Amino acid sequence: MIDLSSHDPASKTLRVREFYLGRQPILDRNQALFGYELLFRNAPVGPAIIETELSATAAVIAHASQLGMEKTIGDALGFVNVDGDAILSDIFGFLPREKVVLEVTASLKTTPALLARMQELAGHGFRFALDDVRGDASSLAELLPLAEYVKMSMRDASLDALLKLAPRFKQESKKLIAEKVENRDEFKTCLDLGFDYFQGYYFAKPVIMSGKKLSPSQLAVLELMTLVTSDADNAEIERAIKRDVSLALNLLRLVNTPAVGARQRIDSLSQAVTILGRRQLQRWLQIMLYAEPSKRGQNMSPLLMLATTRGRLLELLANKLRPSQRHVADTAFTVGIMSLMDTLFGIPMAEILAQIPVSDEVADALMYRGSFFGDLLKLAECIERIEDMDGYIIPTLRDLAVSTDELVELEMAAFEWSDNVVRYAI
Template sequence: MFAFIARQPILDCQKDVFAYELLFRDGKGGCFPDATSEKVAAIAERFNPLGLDDMSAQKMSFINFRAETLISRFPTNLDPQRVVVELSESPDHGSGLIEACKHIKQLGYQIALDDPMMLSSQSAILPLLDIVKVDIGKIRADYVTRRLPRFADANVKLIAENVGTHDAFTQCRELGFDLFQGYFFAQPEARIARQLPASKMNLVDLMGESSAEDFDINRINQIIERDAALSYLLLRFINNPTINKRHEISSLKHALNYMGEVEIKKFIALLSLAHLGDEKPLEVIHMSLVRAKFFDLLAQQRGQRTDPPVGFLIGLFSLLDALLDQDMPGILKQLPLVDEVNNALLGKSSEFNHYLALVRAFESALWLNVIKQSKALDIDQKQLHSLYNQAIVWGNSVRSTMSSYFPTTRSL
C-alpha cells in the first residue's frame, strides 16, 4: 500500500497538529531512501501517486534527506506546499549541499535543520533555513536560551524535539519554541482520583453498550436522543463514504439494517470517545482512532472474536488515561466494560500486550520492535505495515468527518 513509513506529529502552542514527520524504514536513520536504492522507485510508484495526504492527513510533511540525495536526485515531484525538507547532515561539510539547498529553496520548499549543533557561527546555510529542530533531551536549557535570539532574528521557527511531559512542553513554550514534537500530549497531565462528571454519564452508558454482547437498540436510541450533538455526529460517522458507500442513513435503526450490530457498536464507542475527550488535544483522539482500527484488523488476522469488537474497543480506549487525566485502574472502575476489555487495558492480556507493543513501535518508528512483534504474532512484517497503513487512512477519514472537532491546517 505504501513504502514502510511511520509518522510522528508536530504540534503548535495550542497542541493542534501542524505537521507529521515521516520516517522511512528503508532509509538510513529514517531518511528518504538513498538515491541508488531500489526502494526509491517503489516509493515513486506506490507512495507519491497516493499523495502525502494519505499519510499526513492533509497536514505538512517533514521528510529527512541525506546530503547525497539532495545533491544528486532530489525528488522534485513532491509538493513544495506540503513538504518541508529536513537536513540530516551538517551543511558546512561541503559547498555542494549549500548549492542544492539554494536550488530547493528556489523551487518553493521550506528547509529545516535537524540539529543546531551542526551550525558553525558563520554558517552559509542559516539564511536558507526556515526551521531548526532542537532535541531538548540532548541540549541544555541555558544553551537554548543563549541561541534563541539568533534564530528569532533570522526569522527561523524552532521545534522542540523529544518533548515527553506536559511540564517539558510548558517550559519549552515559555522559552520561545514555536512547535513541539513528542508524545507529551498522550500523557495524563495529573493523575487525580475523581469521579467522571454527571454530564458525561450518557457517554459512559454508550461505552458500556458498545462492549456488551447483547444489543439493545432501544436502549442506545434513548441514550443518543438525550443529546442532539450525539445524534448529529452519529449520522455523520455512519454516512462517511469510507464506512458506508451505498446508502444514505437517516437513523440508528436504519443503520442497523445495513451495517449490523458489530459496526454499530464500533461507532457508538467512537461517539462516546469523541465527546469524552472534547477538552484534550485532538491528536489524542486521532491516535485512538488509528489504534482502534489497527487492533481490529489484527484481531481479525489472528482469528479473535469480533462481537463485541474487543480489539477495536481496546485500541480505542487505550489512551483513556491521557484523555481523562487519571490512571487506568481508576477509570475502569467507573466504566461498565466487559472483563476482556478491562483486563487488556490493565495489561493483563498477553495477546493484546503484543498489539500495544506493536502499535507503539509503529508510532515511534522502532523497526526492530516491529520485527520482534511480527514473530510473536506470526504475521508477516509486510502484512503488518499494510494493516497499519489501512488504519491510518481510516483514522484520517473519520477525523475529517469530525471536521467541527478538528482544526484546519495551519501555516508557519
C-alpha cells in the same frame, strides 16, 4: 532519474521494500495537530546494502511515496528526513511539495552543488527544516538561510543553549520546533521560550488527577455504550442519543458519509441506529469519547488521532493473523482505542476497567500488555516510539509472522482510515 534496477531485479525490489515506518506527531501551541515527522527504518534482514547510486533513505521514501504519502499524513504536513544523496537525487517527483518539509541535519556537509540543489528545490516550493541544532549557530551560516523551521531537542541541547538560541532564531523569523518533549513541564518550558511547535509524546502520558470527574458529554457516551453492549432495544438507544444534541448531530453526519455507504440521505436517528448496527455504533461511541465537544469539526486532538490509528492498526493486524475470527478483530480495535483512556480521563486504567466491563483478555492487554492483544498493542507502541524502541519491532514481527512490507501497508491503511474518521465522522 531514480534507478532501482540491478542485475537481480527481484532481489533488489525485496531489499528496497524491507523497511518499516513510524510517524511522530508535531503539535502547535494549542496542542492541535500540525504535522508528522515520518521516520523510515531499514529492517535488519538480508543484505544490508542497497547497491544503487541512491541512499537507502531515498529508496525507502520513493517506495513509501508510491504507496501513498497522502495516506500517511492526511491534511497535516509531513517532515521527511533527507541526506545529501537524497537531495541530489530526483526523488522529489514522488513527494507532494505543498505537503512536505525536508529535514536536513545541522551537521550536513555542504558543497556548492548541494547548496545549489537545495536552492533549486526551494524555488520549486519545497521547504526545509534544520534538525539537531544544539549549541553552536556559527556553523549554520550556509544552511540557516534555506531553512523555514529549526528543530532543537530537549534531550540533546542544554537549557542554556535553548535560552541563547531560541530568541536569535525567532529574530530571524524561523519557526521553532522543540523535539523529544516528554512531559508537561518540558512543554511549558518550551512554550515560555517561544517555541512554535512541539514533538514528543508528552500529550499521550496519563496525568492522574485524584477525584477527577468525567464531563457530561463523556458520561453520556459511556451511558450509551452500556446500553449498546447490554442489548437494549433501538428505541431506548435512540432516546439516549436525543438527550445529547451534539451526539445526535454527529451520528447523522456519520451515517451520511461515503464510508457508511447509505444509498439515500438519512435524516432520522432511528434510521441511523438501524443502518449502523450495534458493532459500528459501539465503535463510533468509543471514538467519540476522544472528541472534545468544543473542538468537534475543528482541529482535532492528537490523542484522538493516535487512539483511532492504534485501534484500526490492531484491528487490521488481528484480521490478518486470525482472518476467520471476526470477534478477534473487533476486540483488538477496542484494546487499541481503550489503551489511551487513562490519559483521556486522567484516571488509572484499573479504575476505568472497574467502570467499563471488558473480558479478561482485554483487561490483561490494557493493564499488563499480556495475551495476543497485548502483543499487538506493544507493537503499535514500539512503532510510535520508533527512535527509542527500534530494536523491538523486528523480533515482534517475527513472532507474529508479519513481514515489514505487510506492516507498512497496514499502517498506511490505518493512517488513512483514522484521517477519514476524524475529518468526516466527528
